[in-house]
Amino acid sequence: MCYKATSSVSPFLRIRDAGLEMDMLEDLETLQFEYGIQEEDCSWLYLLGRSHGLMTKACAHASFFCKLLRNLRKSLQEKQTSRCCLTELHEDTPDGDELKVGIIGGGHLGKQLAHTLLQLVPIPAESLRISTRRPEALDEFKKLGIQCFYHNSSLVQWANVIFLCCLPSQLPHICVEIQSSLAKACIVYSFVAAIPIPRLKLLLNHTNILRPQYQCVEDLANIWAANKGITAALQDPVILQATSPYNPAGGIILNTKWLEGVFYAAINVCTAKDMPHSHVLQLLNALFLSRHFEACEKDGASCQKFQAQDFVSKAYARNLSQQRPFPWFDLTAVQLKETPFSQYLSNSTTFQDHLTHLYCCSFGISLTKEQEPEVSTGSPSQ
Structure with a gap:
């Protein structure tokens, strides 16, 4: 019954918000997920909210990362264009290509x-491609102009960032397919929690890998609004915070x-362009600390700014x-070991x-x- 009701929603509405049908059914008790569940099983319903919370956080952090990368690439292009104009080398002016994002896996996570x-980034449809074993099931994305196919190595050759949204059992085969096509600067962002970073590095023979790790510490699932789609939930200030x-x-x-991985990934993007580290610091300050600069216009000397150290x-900084x-950073090592930036992140409450x-x-x-949340500096173990 629930399946039929959901299927009756137009494809256009589902494209606009994957969870809109949930909102439409919110007041129809007999069509809710919880209806009909035995009383002794109700204690497990919190897992539904937790699952939705994990999905919401994962999509939010991936979107934030892509926003930063897109803005960084734009700043790089502007700086390089300016430099080319000064030296009258117009033939070297970089193109204005958008950040190219590929998703491997067209299941629930890949679609969300x-x-x-x-x-929410937003990434233009022509700059997003999906590779999945069942591309015929992604008609809603094809109608938006997104290329959907099953050719993982081709996707990797094209993209600047690859999101792994596959099952753990599929990952070894996928890694064999794509490892020879991975450019050094391509960022692999893995959602496959069952495969640890060292194993993923070995499977891909690649160091430019990001893998967020989440830990559930208490049962506060109600905040995640399991009846909302991800994009709708992330427009709610409480959920976003x-x-x-x-x-x-x-x-x-x-x-x-x-x-830490996000920052060092940004530095690697600049290093791939052979940008002097002093210019990189300027870009990072503008990208991450611009609002801080606005808050201390009267006393610019006291503003917090990134330094090489x-x-x-x-x-190393003294000899730079x-x-x-900057040197090329192994993102897998960054996420497994202490770095100079580890101390910066943990000690600077202002940042x-x-x-x-x-x-x-x-x-x-x-x-x-009044809305500022309590800051947690705790970091779950690796």
Whole structure:
């Protein structure tokens, strides 16, 4: 019965919001998931909210990462264009291509992620492609102009970022398919929680890998509004703040090593362009600390700014000339070991507060002083 009711919703509505049909059925008790469940089984219903919370957080963090990468690429192109104009080397002016995102896996997670990236980043349809064993099941995305096919290596050759949304049992075969096609600068973002980072690095023979890790610490599932679609939920200020990297609300905590990976991934993007590290620091300051600059216009000297020693050892930073790029960072090592940036993230509460504001602002929600969440510096074990 529930399947029929859901299927009667027009494809257009499902494209706009994968969970809109849930909202339409919200007041129809007999069509709810919980209806008919035996009383002794009701204690397990919190798992439904937790599952939706994990999905919501995963899509939110992936969207935030893509927003940052897109803005970084835009800044890089503007800086390189300016430099080309100054030297009159117009033939070297970089193109204006959007960030190219590929998704491997067209199941529930892959579809939800695609909807979120399309609507909340937003990524143009022509800059998003999906590879899945059943591309015929993705007509709703094809109608939007998204290429859906089954050719993983082709997708990897095209994309700047690849999201792995497959089953753990499928991953070894996928890695064999794509490892020879992976460019060094291509970022692999894995949602396959059952495969640890060292194993994934070995399977892919690749170091530019990001893998968020989540830990459920308490049963606060009601906050996740399981009757809402992901994109609708992320427009709710309460839910969005709960997805913020330092916010423990909802009982799901993100390992902050992911944040380190995000920063070092951004640096790798610049290193691939052979950008001097001094210019990279300028870009990172503009990208992550711009709102902080606005708050201290009267006393610019006291503003917090990134320094080279925040990302590399002090000895390495001392020998780093202004025009020399940062070294290439192994993102798998960054997420498994202590780095110079580990101390920065854990010790700077000012930056943690600023990042929370930046995160919410990137989704179009501005926090007031009263709305500021309690900051959690806890980091689940690897």
